[in-house]
Amino acid sequence: MSQREIQSEPVIASRLSQAQISQWREQGYTLVNGLITPALQQQLLDLADATFPAAGSAAAEAVTDFGSNGALVFPSPHTIFNEISLDAVLLQAVADLLGTEISQLRITQSDLWPKYGRPERQSERDNRDQRMHVDYPNHSLVHPPRWETPEAVELILYYSDAADCGGETAVVPRTGPQDPAYRWPIIDAPGIGDLRFINDRVAAETYLSAVAPEVAEFRAALYEREARVAYRPGDVLLYRHDTWHRGTPLKQGARRLAHNMTFRVASAEWVSTLHPGWAWSAYRESQFFERWIGKASVLQRCVMGFPAPGNAYWNPETLAAVTARYGVFGFDPAPYRTQV
Numbered sequence: 001m002s003q004r005e006i007q008s009e010p011v012i013a014s015r016l017s018q019a020q021i022s023q024w025r026e027q028g029y030t031l032v033n034g035l036i037t038p039a040l041q042q043q044l045l046d047l048a049d050a051t052f053p054a055a056g057s058a059a060a061e062a063v064t065d066f067g068s069n070g071a072l073v074f075p076s077p078h079t080i081f082n083e084i085s086l087d088a089v090l091l092q093a094v095a096d097l098l099g100t101e102i103s104q105l106r107i108t109q110s111d112l113w114p115k116y117g118r119p120e121r122q123s124e125r126d127n128r129d130q131r132m133h134v135d136y137p138n139h140s141l142v143h144p145p146r147w148e149t150p151e152a153v154e155l156i157l158y159y160s161d162a163a164d165c166g167g168e169t170a171v172v173p174r175t176g177p178q179d180p181a182y183r184w185p186i187i188d189a190p191g192i193g194d195l196r197f198i199n200d201r202v203a204a205e206t207y208l209s210a211v212a213p214e215v216a217e218f219r220a221a222l223y224e225r226e227a228r229v230a231y232r233p234g235d236v237l238l239y240r241h242d243t244w245h246r247g248t249p250l251k252q253g254a255r256r257l258a259h260n261m262t263f264r265v266a267s268a269e270w271v272s273t274l275h276p277g278w279a280w281s282a283y284r285e286s287q288f289f290e291r292w293i294g295k296a297s298v299l300q301r302c303v304m305g306f307p308a309p310g311n312a313y314w315n316p317e318t319l320a321a322v323t324a325r326y327g328v329f330g331f332d333p334a335p336y337r338t339q340v
């Protein structure tokens, strides 16, 4: 396997450059820094550091798959988590990639999670050394649309340093419309069609060699071409549901903190919501969720699915009713009134 490395490029004046946008649209990824304010990121890093088991602890040994098990997901009682999940600069970057407006985005995943370095895989479902994959099967009821018209952006915001942790995410850069690695449909992976879901690379490729040798051979070329993301704290890997990629083993005894987020366009209702969402958060003693709605910006609310100003939902009665619910938490009805 190659050790080609990808280094992040800064954003200029808080916006992705045309080159960064084109790289994502054509090659399926771009790695940037400067989207998240370092002081904000440090606050969330401190929280995550205190939330997750230390490397080497017994609790860490038990963690062998993706996610925080609900510990740091959207919406969170910790406002800093919600602020970073719906950061204005981040949302603008996602909108620029999709060629749309922030008001057209919907958040479907925000999960900050630890990955630990271990010498051995625990089972074939272990994420230690992942099989090459695309993420759409558990994000979409269908298949990503034509490459030129993407409907979602996935991203990983890193809080750790690859120099300390290893565990670089690997991606297969798409070379162009004729790239054989991106042959259509994108189905050459465990868990798609009748191929069994296996996360571990060695177990997956052994299985595929036996049941689908042509698929195994195709995938061997993907591993040959993978490039590793040499992430630093604050780097954001922007990628897609149809980008070939995988997680690689961390250094033994290391803990990597990374934050996966996904945004879809509002019209793509077949793209699922992976985090638990807000529903049960609205019944908490602390009323953290209602407080968050009260203080969130109009665009942040919009990306959560709250009706935008001008939406047919709004009329004097609904405006008064929603104000009755959230006014006590600081909700200002004015932006919604202007267009009713």
Ligand SMILES: O=C(O)CCC(=O)C(=O)O
Pocket: 066, 115, 127, 135, 167, 168, 169, 170, 245, 246, 247, 248
């Ligand atoms: O851990 C990583 O770097 C990538 C994880 C990933 O791709 C996944 O869990 O789907």
Ligand SMILES: [Fe+2]
Pocket: 133, 134, 135, 245, 246
């Ligand atoms: Fe993935």
